[in-house]
Amino acid sequence: MADFKKAFDETMKAEGGYVNDPDDPGGETYMGIARSRNPKWPGWVNVDQSKNKANFPRNLDQDNDLQQKVRDLYEANYWDRVKGDEIVDQDIAEAIFDFAVNAGPATSIKLAQISVDAHPDGVLSQETLNKINADNKRAFLAVFALAKINRYMNICKDPKSPSRKYFYGWVKRTLEGV
Numbered sequence: 001m002a003d004f005k006k007a008f009d010e011t012m013k014a015e016g017g018y019v020n021d022p023d024d025p026g027g028e029t030y031m032g033i034a035r036s037r038n039p040k041w042p043g044w045v046n047v048d049q050s051k052n053k054a055n056f057p058r059n060l061d062q063d064n065d066l067q068q069k070v071r072d073l074y075e076a077n078y079w080d081r082v083k084g085d086e087i088v089d090q091d092i093a094e095a096i097f098d099f100a101v102n103a104g105p106a107t108s109i110k111l112a113q114i115s116v117d118a119h120p121d122g123v124l125s126q127e128t129l130n131k132i133n134a135d136n137k138r139a140f141l142a143v144f145a146l147a148k149i150n151r152y153m154n155i156c157k158d159p160k161s162p163s164r165k166y167f168y169g170w171v172k173r174t175l176e177g178v
Contacts (some may be wrong), residue, residue: 002093018057043069081105111147
């Protein structure tokens with residue numbers, strides 16, 4: 001079965017750090033955790049306290065309590081929601097988990113369902129898990145990647161979309177996982 005720690009470490013390569021980009025709909029984020037979407041996350045207390053200390057935001061990486069809160073959020077809100085522990089192949093689990101972090105668990109599950117010709121309802125049933133675990137790894141990853149890129153294209157097709165500046169990074173992130 002797939003390993004959360006490995007998946008988490010890979011995803012953090014793309015999500016790491018503190019950002020407060022006015023064009024990002026998520027607004028202020030730390031390690032990919034958007035304050036606007038997770039306003040009650042207890043890690044924000046740590047972040048806010050660190051803003052008044054030297055070396056902000058670099059000092060956040062040294063806060064072990066904060067790092068544990070990050071891992072806990074990702075495991076409960078993303079890994080567990082996509083049933084990562086029940087996916088046999090590590091690369092497939094990482095792809096589904098990483099996209100759940102980027103687009104939300106329901107969206108990631110829907111695209112995984114589409115990739116294995118299951119009903120795309122955003123709920124990972126045992127039937128869908130069985131199909132994912134039985135699918136050809138390379139085929140699944142390729143179809144899943146194309147579905148993600150298609151979603152990004154739809155988000156960015158409007159030339160005035162503020163998300164267009166993220167398109168290249170999203171596609172690059174997708175292709176690195178194939």
